Amino acid sequence: MYIVIDKIRLDEVSRAHLFQEVRCMKLVQHPNVVRLYEVIDTQTKLYLILELADGGDMYDYIMKHEKGLDESAAKRYFRQIVHAISFCHRLHVVHRDLKPENVVFFEKLGMVKLTDFGFSNKFCPGQKLETSCGSLAYSAPEILLGDSYDAPAVALYPRYNL
Template identity: 70%
Template sequence: MATQWQGVCGLYHLGRTLGRGHFAVVKLGRHVNTGQLVAVKMIDKTKLDVMKLRKEKENIICSKLVQHPNVVRLYEVIDTPTTLYLVMELAEGGDLYDYILRHEGGVVECTAKRHFAQIVRAVSYCHQLHVVHRDLKPENVVFFPQQGAVKLTDFGFSNLFQPGMMLATSCGSLAYSAPEILLGEEYDASFTVHVRSV
C-alpha cells in the first residue's frame, strides 16, 4: 500500500485521484503525522499564464476568508515553483450531482429543504463577506454524512465585490449560467439572501 502513495513536501502522502479539471487534479491525501485524510487540489502552474495564476491566488484569498460550517474548509496552501497545492476538508459523501442521480424518484421534502437551507446559508455568508462564488452547481455542493451537512466547494471562479458594484466577467459552467452572463451583460453580485431555520 505504501508504494501507491506519493509525497507533498514531506507533509502529505497522496493517493487515488478524486477528480480532474482543466489545470488541476484533486487527490486523496493523508497527513504524514496525524493520518488525517484530506482532499489535495494540485494546480499545475506551468499551464497557467500570469493572469490566470494571479486570479488563482485571488481565489485562494476568497477561500481563506470564508470560514463557515457549510463551506469546505481550506486548511493550507503549499506553493512550489511548479505546483500549487490546496489542502482541503475531505467530503466523504460525494457531490449533489451524484446524489440526485442516486435518488431518481426524488427525496423526502424535509431532507431536500434541509440541504437547500444549508446551501443558501453558505451563499448568504459569502455575500456578507463580499465574496461571490460564481459557479453554483450540483457538482460544487458536497456531502459530509458524519456531520449531517452539505457544503459549498470550489471557489475557482469566486471574486470579491463591493455592494452596488456590477461584475462583467463571464465565468462558471455554461449549463448553469444566468441569462445575463450568456448575453454578455453586467450582473449584480450584491443581492441579499435571508434564511430562516428549517
C-alpha cells in the first residue's frame, strides 16, 4: 500500500508532525506494527510505502460481527496489540491514538498490527508530555482535562496484566 502526501499544502507545523510520524515508524520495527518499507521524499510529495493489511480494521470487524470474537481469538489479538505497544514504549515511542480503527487484520497471517502513527512522539522517561492529541472518544482523562501526562501510563490506561 502507498500513501502520497502533497507537501505543498502543509504548513510548517503539519510538516514537522509528518516527519515525526515517519521517524517513529522507521524506528518501530515489530511483527505487530504495520511496516514502513520505503519513504520517497521529493520536493513536492512524500510517498510512504507500507505493508498492506488484507482484512480491514478492528472497528469494521466489530461493526460486522454483533456477537464479537470468540474469547481465544480476542485474547490472541489483544496480546498482539499490547506486545506492539510495549515494544514502542521500550523505544520511547508513544502512539497516542490507540483505537479500533488503528488496528488492522492480516487474515492470511492470523494476526493484527498497529498502524497510523500520525500522533506518535518520542518521550523521555520521567518527563511528562503536554500535547493534547488523539481521538477524543478514546482519550485518557488526563488528556481531556488538559493536564500534562506520563506517556506510557496514559497509553495503557487502564493497565491490564497479560
